[in-house]
Amino acid sequence: MIIQPVSGACIYIQIFLSFLDQKKFFFIKKYGIILISLMRKKIAVFVQEIWSDYNKSLIKGILDFYKGKDVDVFLSQIRIPLYEEDAFGMQYWSCLRVAACDDIDAVIVCSPTFCSTISPDELSKKLEPISDKKIVSVSIPLELKNCRHTSVSCRKAYSEFVSHMIKQHGSKKFAFMSANIENSVEARERLDAFKNALKENNLELDEDKIFYGNFMFDDGPKELSKKYKSKEDIDFDTIFAANDMMAFGCISYLKHLGVKVPEEVKVVGYDDIPQASTDDLTLSTINQQIEFQGETAAKLALDWTNENEIPQDTLIEARPIFRESCGCNIGKTNIEITHAEDERAAALIRNDWGLNRIHNLLDNTQSDETLQVVFDKMYDIMNFNEINFAAVCLYQDPVFVDIGEIPEIPGNAKLAFFVDNKKGIREINTHYEFNLRKHFLAEEFNQNEACHMLVQSIFYGDFSYGYILLQTDNVSITLHSVYLKILANEIAQAYKYTRNIEEKAALAKMNLDLNIKSFTDELTGLINRRGLMKYGKESINLSIQLEKNGVVLFCDMDHLKVINDTYGHEYGDIAIKAQSEILQKTFRVNDMISRLGGDEFVIIAPGLSISQLDQVRQRMKGVSEEIQKEKKLPFEVSISIGGVPYNAENTDLERLIMSADKEQYEEKKRHHAQRQ
Numbered sequence: 001m002i003i004q005p006v007s008g009a010c011i012y013i014q015i016f017l018s019f020l021d022q023k024k025f026f027f028i029k030k031y032g033i034i035l036i037s038l039m040r041k042k043i044a045v046f047v048q049e050i051w052s053d054y055n056k057s058l059i060k061g062i063l064d065f066y067k068g069k070d071v072d073v074f075l076s077q078i079r080i081p082l083y084e085e086d087a088f089g090m091q092y093w094s095c096l097r098v099a100a101c102d103d104i105d106a107v108i109v110c111s112p113t114f115c116s117t118i119s120p121d122e123l124s125k126k127l128e129p130i131s132d133k134k135i136v137s138v139s140i141p142l143e144l145k146n147c148r149h150t151s152v153s154c155r156k157a158y159s160e161f162v163s164h165m166i167k168q169h170g171s172k173k174f175a176f177m178s179a180n181i182e183n184s185v186e187a188r189e190r191l192d193a194f195k196n197a198l199k200e201n202n203l204e205l206d207e208d209k210i211f212y213g214n215f216m217f218d219d220g221p222k223e224l225s226k227k228y229k230s231k232e233d234i235d236f237d238t239i240f241a242a243n244d245m246m247a248f249g250c251i252s253y254l255k256h257l258g259v260k261v262p263e264e265v266k267v268v269g270y271d272d273i274p275q276a277s278t279d280d281l282t283l284s285t286i287n288q289q290i291e292f293q294g295e296t297a298a299k300l301a302l303d304w305t306n307e308n309e310i311p312q313d314t315l316i317e318a319r320p321i322f323r324e325s326c327g328c329n330i331g332k333t334n335i336e337i338t339h340a341e342d343e344r345a346a347a348l349i350r351n352d353w354g355l356n357r358i359h360n361l362l363d364n365t366q367s368d369e370t371l372q373v374v375f376d377k378m379y380d381i382m383n384f385n386e387i388n389f390a391a392v393c394l395y396q397d398p399v400f401v402d403i404g405e406i407p408e409i410p411g412n413a414k415l416a417f418f419v420d421n422k423k424g425i426r427e428i429n430t431h432y433e434f435n436l437r438k439h440f441l442a443e444e445f446n447q448n449e450a451c452h453m454l455v456q457s458i459f460y461g462d463f464s465y466g467y468i469l470l471q472t473d474n475v476s477i478t479l480h481s482v483y484l485k486i487l488a489n490e491i492a493q494a495y496k497y498t499r500n501i502e503e504k505a506a507l508a509k510m511n512l513d514l515n516i517k518s519f520t521d522e523l524t525g526l527i528n529r530r531g532l533m534k535y536g537k538e539s540i541n542l543s544i545q546l547e548k549n550g551v552v553l554f555c556d557m558d559h560l561k562v563i564n565d566t567y568g569h570e571y572g573d574i575a576i577k578a579q580s581e582i583l584q585k586t587f588r589v590n591d592m593i594s595r596l597g598g599d600e601f602v603i604i605a606p607g608l609s610i611s612q613l614d615q616v617r618q619r620m621k622g623v624s625e626e627i628q629k630e631k632k633l634p635f636e637v638s639i640s641i642g643g644v645p646y647n648a649e650n651t652d653l654e655r656l657i658m659s660a661d662k663e664q665y666e667e668k669k670r671h672h673a674q675r676q
Contacts, residue, residue, distance in 0.1 A: 039070075040070045040071065040072060040450060041070065041071045041072070041105045041106070041302060041305050041306075042071070042072045042074065042103050042104050042105050042440065043066070043071055043072070043073050043074070043104070043105065043106050043107070043108060043298075043301055043302070043305075044073075044074045044076065044099040044104045044106075044107045044108070045059070045062060045073060045074065045075045045076065045107075045108045045110070046076055046078050046096070046099075046107060046108070046109045046110065047059065047075065047076070047077055047078070047110040047113065048077070048078070048079055048080060048110070048113040048114050048117075049077055049079065049113065050075075050077055050477065050478055050481045051478060051481070052113060053244075053271065053273040053274065053275075054112065054113065054271060054273075054290060055110055055113055056477070056478060057273075057290035057291050057294070058110055058138060058290050058291070058293060058294040059075065059110075059294065059477060060291055060294065060477075061290065061291035061292060061293060061294020061295040061296075061297075061298070062108060062294040062295070062297065062298045063294075063452050063473075063477070064291070064294075064295060065294070065295040065298035065299060065302075066298055066302075066450070066452070069302070069450065070450050071302060071450050072450055072451055072452075072453065073451075073452045073453065074099065074104070074440060074453045074455050074469070075452065075453065075454050075455065075472075075477075076095040076096075076099060076454075076455040076456075077092060077454075077455075077456070077481065078092050078093050078095050078096055079092035079093060080093075080114060080117055080118060081093040081126060088459065090401055091401055091457055091459040091464055092457050093126075094399070094401065094409065094457050094459070094464050095455055095456075095457050095467060096126075096127070096129060096130060097129055097408065097409040098409055098436060098440065098455075098467060099130065099440070099455075100129055100130045100132075100133070100437075101436055101437055101438055101439060101440050102437065102438045102439070103438065103439050103440045103441075104133060104440065105134070105305040106133060106134040106135070106136065106301040106302075106304055106305045107130055107133045107134070107135045107136070107301075108135075108136050108138065108297050108298065108301050109123075109127065109135060109136070109137045109138065109142070110138050111123060111137045111138050111139055111140040111142065111149075112138065112139050112140060112184075112185075112186055115140050115184055115185055115186070116179075116184045116186070116187075116214075116215060120140050120141065120142055120143070120185060121143060123140075123142060124142045124143040124144055127142065127144060128144075131144050131145055131146060132146065133146065134146055134148075134301070134304045134305060135147040135148070136148050136149065136150070136297045136300045136301045136304070137149040137150075138150055138293055138294070138297050139151060139152055139186070139293065140185055140186075141313070148300060148304070148310055148311070148312055148313075148314075149312070149313055149314075150293055150296050150297055150300070150313070150314045150315075150316060151313055151314070151315055151316070152288045152289070152293065152315075152316050152317075152318055153315060153316070153317055153318065154189060154190055154193045154270075154286060154288065154318040155193045155196060155197070156317055156318070157193075157286045157288075157317070157318040157319055157320050158190075158193040158194050158196070158197040158240075158286070159193075159196070159197040159200055160320050161197070161240075161268060161284075161286065161320040162174075162194070162197035162198060162200070162201055162203075163197075163200075163201060164320065164322065164326075165238055165266065165268075165326060166201055168327070168328075169238075169262075169266060169326060169327045170237075171237055171238040171266060172237060173209075173235065173236040173237045173238070174198060174203065174205060174209065174236060174237075174238050174239070174240065175209040175210075175211070175236040175238070175239040175240075176191060176194055176205060176209065176210050176211070176239065176240050176241075176242075177211045177213055177219065177220060177223065177224075177239060177240070177241040177242060177246045177247070177249075177250055178190070178191045178210055178211065178212055178213065178242050179212075179213055179214050179215045179219075179242040179243065179246070180212050181212045181213060181214045186242075187215075187242055190242045190270060191210070191242065194240055208227075209235075209236055211223035211224065211227075213242070213246050215242065215243050215245060215246065216245060216246065216249075217245045217246065217248055217249040217252075218249060219246050219249055220241070220246050220247070220248070220249020220250035220251075220252060220253055221249050221250075221252060221253040221256070222249075224250060224253045224254075225253060228253075228257065230257060231257045231258045231259050234254075234257070234259060234264075234265060236265065237264070237265055237266065238265065238266045238267075238268070238326075239265065239266075239267055239268070240268045240269075240270075241267070241268070241269050241270065242270055243269060243270050243271050244269035244270065244271045244272065244273045244275065244276050244283060244285055245269075245273070246269070247267050247268065247269030247270075247283055247285070247325070248269070248275070248279070248283065250267055251267050251281065251283075251325065254267070261281065261325055262324065262325050262326055262327040266284075266325065266326045266327055267283070267284070267325045267326070268283075268284045268285060268286070268325065268326055269283050269284070269285040269286070269325075270285055270286045270288070271285060271286075271287075271288065271290070272285045272286070272287035272288075272290075272321055276321075276323070277323070281324050281325055282323040282324045282325065282329070283323055283324075283325045284320075284321060284322055284323045284324070284325045284326035284328065285321050285323070286318050286319070286320055286321065287318060287319050287320075287321050288316070288318040289316055289317075289318065289319070292316060293316055296314055296316060300314060368493060368494070368497045368546070368548050368606075368607050369494055369497070369588075369607070370494060370497065370498045370501065370588070370589060370590055371416070371429070371491070371494045371495060371498045372428070372429065372498075372589065373494070373588060374490055374491060374494040375392070375416070375417045375428045375429070376428070378390070378417065378419070378487065379419060379426060379428075381483075381487070382419055382421070383421070386476075387421075387470060387471065387480070387483070388420065388421045388422050388471055389419065389420050389421070389422070389451065389453075389469075389470070389471035390417070390418075390419050390468065390469065390470045390471065391415060391417065391418045391419075391441060391468070391469045392415075392416045392417035392418075392458070392466065392467075392468050392469075392491060393413045393414070393415055393416070393441065393466045393467055393468075393469070394413060394414050394416045394458070394465055394466035394495070395409070395410045395412075395413055395414075395436075395464070395465060395466050396410055396412050396413070396414065396433075397410065398463040398464065398465055398495075398499075399463065399464040399465075400462055400463055401459070401462050401463065401464050402462075409436055409437075410436065411435060411436060411437060412433050412434065412435055412436060413433065413434060413436050413466060414430070414432065414433050415427070415430050415432040415433075415434065415441070416428075416429060416430065416466075417429075417430075418430060441469065451471050452471065452472055452473065453469045453470065453471055453472070454469070454470045454471075454472050454477070454480055454481055454484050455467055455468075455469055456468050456470075456481075456484040456485060456487075456488045457488070458488045458491050458492050458495070459488075459492055460492040460493060460495070460496050463496075465491070465492055465495045468484060468487060468488050468491065470483065470484050470487075497546065500542065500546060501590045504538070504539075504542050518530060518531075519531030519534070519535075521594075521595040523573060523576060523577060523580075523595075524576065524577055524580035524595050525580070526580055526593055526594055526595045526601075527592065527593070527594040527595075528594065528595060528596075528597075529594070529595075529596045529597060531594060532592070532594035532596070532602055532604075532653075533653065533654075535592065536592055536594070536602070536604050536653050537651075537653050539592050539604050539606065540552075540604060540606075540646055540651050540653060541651065542606075543606035543607075543646075544646075544647070544648050544651060546606075548606055548607050549606075549607075549609075549645060549646060549647045549648075550604065550605050550606040550607055550608055550645070550646055551604075551605045551608045551609065551610060551613070551643045551644065551645050551646070552602065552603070552604055552605075552643065552644055552646055552653070552656040552657060552659075552660050553602065553603040553604075553605060553613075553616075553641055553642070553643045553660055554600070554601075554602055554641070554642050554643070554657060554660035554661040554663070554664045555583070555600070555601040555602070555603065555639050555640070555641050555664065556599055556600055556601075556639065556640050556664050556665075556668065557575065557576070557579055557599035557600075557601075557637075557638070557639050558636075558638045558639060558640060558668070559635070559636075559638075560572060560575060560576070560598070560599040562635075563575050563635050566635075567634065567635065571634075571635070574631075574633070575633070575635065575637055576595075576599065578627055578628075578631060578633065578637050579599075579601070579637055579639060580593075580595065580601075581627055582620060582623050582624050582627055582637065582639075583601060583603065583620075585623045585627075586616065586619050586620045586623050587603055587605060587616075588605070590606060591603055591604065591605045591606070591608075592604040601639075602657055602660070609645070610643055610644075610645050613641070613643050616641070617641060620639065620641075621638075624636075624637050624638060624639075640664050640667045640668040641664060641667060642660045642661060642662065642663025642664030642665065642666065642667050643660055643663060644656055644659040644660045644663060
């Protein structure tokens with residue numbers, strides 16, 4: 001519901017507001033009041049990692065179901081805390097606490113990928129902080145007081161497939177590439193279902209033909225090579241694998257031994273990932289209807305939030321898919337071949353498109369910058385990468401994340417960055433604060449239309465700073481997850497860097513205020529020579545401590561004497577003040593700009609490199625032209641610049657200034673020669 005009255009009707013809106021429940025809010029804008037209904041449902045989706053084919057299909061099913069419905073989806077990659085191979089799992093897990101806020105109506109947990117590493121009981125314990133929420137677990141029951149689940153039965157599919165292999169293709173000797181090394185629920189179920197299917201056909205599975213992997217492509221070659229060294233060693237005619245990736249690994253090793261698939265050995269997988277239908281040898285497999293699982297979980301969650309009763313367990317049947325690797329559909333038609341080739345070509349194009357944007361994004365995040373600079377860049381990055389909506393929420397203070405403890409989230413957060421290109425809204429360093437225990441995003445900035453959001457924790461080392469939200473769609477979700485990770489890393493580094501600069505600047509300001517006149521140039525308000533020699537050295541030392549080199553620049557105004565002689569010393573002072581303004585607009589807030597005296601200036605620029613000096617000159621030229629036009633100056637304001645780099649081995653400020661002065665002198669000579 002949206003109501004936008006003329007200003008004279010505000011009193012009626014205020015009366016109407018008094019009858020609304022607490023989930024309504026109003027947003028005062030320039031031309032009236034917009035009232036937006038927050039009865040829209042908000043569903044959080046927790047997934048271990050987005051890149052697996054299983055999770056991509058599952059997420060697609062969830063988002064497809066909610067498309068066009070009045071539901072906001074917050075998709076968070078929370079990873080597994082305390083998992084020894086994931087040093088920052090606990091930091092990702094902090095988003096679990098954030099999603100426990102009152103705004104979230106229900107949670108969908110993509111349990112299978114979590115439970116390939118930890119047990120369902122362990123996952124249940126880790127989800128205790130949100131146990132009061134309505135939780136729908138995909139495929140695996142969890143021991144939580146308020147949890148429902150879906151489940152997939154593969155017994156019928158295996159039974160059909162084994163019968164098919166025996167009757168249609170004459171299979172007699174079976175092997176099985178299991179994933180029981182992980183001891184996951186799904187791995188056990190698939191092996192048990194396969195054994196049961198053999199028993200139905202009066203066959204037994206020899207223990208020496210069960211191989212133990214962990215759902216990875218390399219498991220096929222690795223496990224088979226332990227027993228089979230040559231083609232003659234192969235003692236089975238059909239091998240089933242617990243997932244498609246291991247099946248492809250088996251095919252690879254069999255071909256390596258010179259075994260023809262499917263003529264000599266037939267291979268069957270499980271999952272029906274996209275590659276199964278597009279590979280040169282299409283893979284026979286079992287489709288556990290992953291997208292449908294996602295759709296089912298999404299429907300259950302929505303029904304539950306609408307106070308409808310839902311079953312404790314919702315069963316989904318897997319189904320067999322017969323393709324080339326089991327001996328079916330040999331000799332695809334030209335139409336099928338063309339379709340597969342078209343799909344592969346389209347995938348390559350999408351891949352190149354995505355890599356190009358990732359390359360561009362990395363180019364834009366290669367230096368330490370303040371949060372202000374990073375947020376300014378993010379606006380352009382979003383436009384280039386066709387992202388319409390993003391928000392950065394920062395905690396009031398960093399949260400220390402101790403090993404072994406799920407971090408407590410602070411009460412309040414600040415909306416530090418918000419862009420909605422569709423509405424034409426761009427807010428940077430806003431003053432909007434909101435209660436994290438109640439809301440996931442500041443109420444004033446909830447969208448009118450339902451949306452799908454990716455959520456990423458912002459952290460650096462042991463400290464968590466907040467989270468970033470980015471709107472996505474079904475097609476771009478994996479690519480956007482990479483953008484989100486890069487942006488979160490850049491924001492975290494900028495947060496840390498900005499805090500260091502602010503703390504140092506606060507200390508410097510405190511000291512400077514004790515004797516402000518002695519460190520300030522009276523004409524320009526910049527730091528004078530004395531201030532430069534005191535605080536410039538500290539700035540360089542701080543930069544080195546932060547493992548960041550920089551540049552010292554010496555600047556000398558052009559033609560100041562001519563200006564004084566032609567227009568008088570009053571205009572000379574105007575020129576110097578104009579040059580001061582040009583330098584302040586050209587350089588960043590964390591750069592130290594000082595006036596040595598007369599027409600000489602020195603800048604200390606942490607993070608700048610000598611290779612960027614031409615860009616600085618070009619920007620300064622543009623700013624000079626703007627100010628000259630703005631102030632209607634009767635003369636040109638220009639400056640010659642020389643720069644030298646500083647690093648851990650070269651921090652002597654006096655020597656750096658002298659070297660930069662020499663470089664500036666050479667630059668001035670080149671300018672003079674060009675004019676001649």
